[in-house]
Amino acid sequence: MHTRVLVTGFEPFGGETVNPALEAVKRLEGRTLETSEGRIQLCTKAIPTVFGRSVEVLEKAIEEARPDVVICVGQAGGRHHITPERVAINVDDARIPDNEGQQPVDTPIVAGGPAAYWTALPVKRIVQSLQAAGIPASVSNTAGTYVCNHIFYGLMHLLSTKYQTIRGGFVHIPFLPEQVVDKEASSMSLEKIVQALEIAITTTALHTTDLVIAAGTEC
Amino acid sequence: MHTRVLVTGFEPFGGETVNPALEAVKRLEGRTLETSEGRIQLCTKAIPTVFGRSVEVLEKAIEEARPDVVICVGQAGGRHHITPERVAINVDDARIPDNEGQQPVDTPIVAGGPAAYWTALPVKRIVQSLQAAGIPASVSNTAGTYVCNHIFYGLMHLLSTKYQTIRGGFVHIPFLPEQVVDKEASSMSLEKIVQALEIAITTTALHTTDLVIAAGTEC
Amino acid sequence: MHTRVLVTGFEPFGGETVNPALEAVKRLEGRTLETSEGRIQLCTKAIPTVFGRSVEVLEKAIEEARPDVVICVGQAGGRHHITPERVAINVDDARIPDNEGQQPVDTPIVAGGPAAYWTALPVKRIVQSLQAAGIPASVSNTAGTYVCNHIFYGLMHLLSTKYQTIRGGFVHIPFLPEQVVDKEASSMSLEKIVQALEIAITTTALHTTDLVIAAGTEC
């Protein structure tokens, strides 16, 4: 097995100066993970926290990297756990503007698209692997209705309609400690988050037996 | 400046198999911290989670180590922050039994003792230093009424009545991630907790100018 | 306008001896709400907290009552708010057994059904009306994967396939105070919950202009 994985992280939004997803994803850039069944080659992409454009940037990254697996990562401020998302829903409903000032309300992401897409990640196995490694984790049933759910739905729509050999999904991560030094909110250290993403990636690769190995371009 | 600091941590209780306080304190055993104004020599002691006996073990450790500073550390499961405690109150009121089955209710810790003792740690400065290092922290106004408050009050009573040259206090720390892998509760990595205790110790040593340097026995 | 509304509530589950949904729904039985645009006639039904059978009981109640609107109500223990649900997903995934011992894991509710159904309640308007009345409320994006989501999905599937003139959806409510007298959990008084359901019902009736008025049997 030789698996290529594209991991994406959002740029900071909502007044934050860092995004733990981007910080974690940067640590994964260019790395290779060794597993019992082969190597996993990682490449990464920073995604603008912008409705619409985020999915364009994602598709371009998929075209360039030709990955077997795509895992998009975003911040779920306030959650205690690493939460692989189960389902993406076809609606944008923004409580705050995105980084370009857009604030869609109750708008379909894909006109005529299905109400929801299921993740194609083995989310239960990921949670088991994370807990076994001492990392708080649970499956989430909502990715919200902001840009995180937007890119998750956009990703699954792309995989469903154009890139049917690629597996993908979305993982939410908590705040970093430095984001909440004086706030009553949960957080997780960057080291744990990076370790959690490595485990999520490895677990996905090992349990996605029908992955089609992409030939070609380095990612 | 050469400062000797005794750091104590409780043994696991309440059905937990680890106590983050003890785990963190073990990492500090025998270490030396270098500061701009001199060295800090650390020694540590595991304390039984038992009313009464915990203070006896603490006093014995003080007698042996002859420290300048004593910092007792305990777990405050559910808190997001490192919380130096401001005040110890003269009451035991246990919701669950201690590790020897004792469960005192509304009992004075020291008959005839004052209702409360203030910490002698620079708790505001410790919080500032922790936040500056990216670690969530705040001053707490209650150490509860279980063994943590018990040893805190017992410590301050000892320092007030027998060891008046020693400074001391209590710091509560969150759960470790591995304690809450499937619970909806906040946690902090062991690395962060150890770093936080180092900062608390260093800040105390640097802002306790009237510490009397103990001569003699190695700690 | 004369609108007939069927409101359902679940029987207690998970070790609880009451279910706030059932308690609230009982208070609505047989009542008539007067609005600026006509009368709303309420009928109610207790639903077993059981996968499968809950939807059978619901369908029988729909057959009997021939309502214009169906609102299913369930307890979301721990939530602060009245939360009308936005979307039902096609999966049963039970953390605890239901009242007949069934505990399905990652099982479709309707084999071959769509991944999700949107509510047909005006959830944003309901939230606005509730907040205007001083009642904490927000739209929820997940009804979970237990019997609440099960009946919600089952309801929307029935309305989509067999009862296309009926509008419906699901509303989650908090614990009652008496359920959490010694627990650290949020609650809402029964009076507020009943008032909230009245508002949700009235708001739905007033903003569902294309309701087809059912003739016939008393509800």
Place this chain on the structure above:
Amino acid sequence: MHTRVLVTGFEPFGGETVNPALEAVKRLEGRTLETSEGRIQLCTKAIPTVFGRSVEVLEKAIEEARPDVVICVGQAGGRHHITPERVAINVDDARIPDNEGQQPVDTPIVAGGPAAYWTALPVKRIVQSLQAAGIPASVSNTAGTYVCNHIFYGLMHLLSTKYQTIRGGFVHIPFLPEQVVDKEASSMSLEKIVQALEIAITTTALHTTDLVIAAGTEC
């Protein structure tokens, strides 16, 4: 038994337009509670949320009402429970300014006063009575370091030094629902809060056998 009880509530602060304590206390003004052992006559006083002046207003009210019992009531936003306070500590440490712009930091309330005063209310019995009535309740070990703790300490100091026949203490109450209609925070209905205060008052009167009955002025 004929008992006279003075109940106080704070004016709104911190940007809130209502204070649940004041709203609840208004409902008690002039009322008489009948118990198995006699009548309880209630009088009330609105207290400015101001360091220093709050205690002056309180003392004037005590002078006028000549009560047997004084219960001060304040809002503890975010708490789920009615929380009778166990202990008042001798420090003002304000995170936000009071209603006259004062923001003391680490300042003694009474110079030379004891570090803490215990409540003179039967707080455990009050909690039991509340829970038996279906109202979430627990004893709190900290009234904070803002104006609530300030008046609590000030009250206990007055009772200790000048009014030794009067019993008193402090009870914290949650937000009202209308304060948190769009916030993720716990609340309790005004009806429940008023009922809780009645229970706290009655329980105190019935378990304070050595109350000296004040003769004289109507309260």
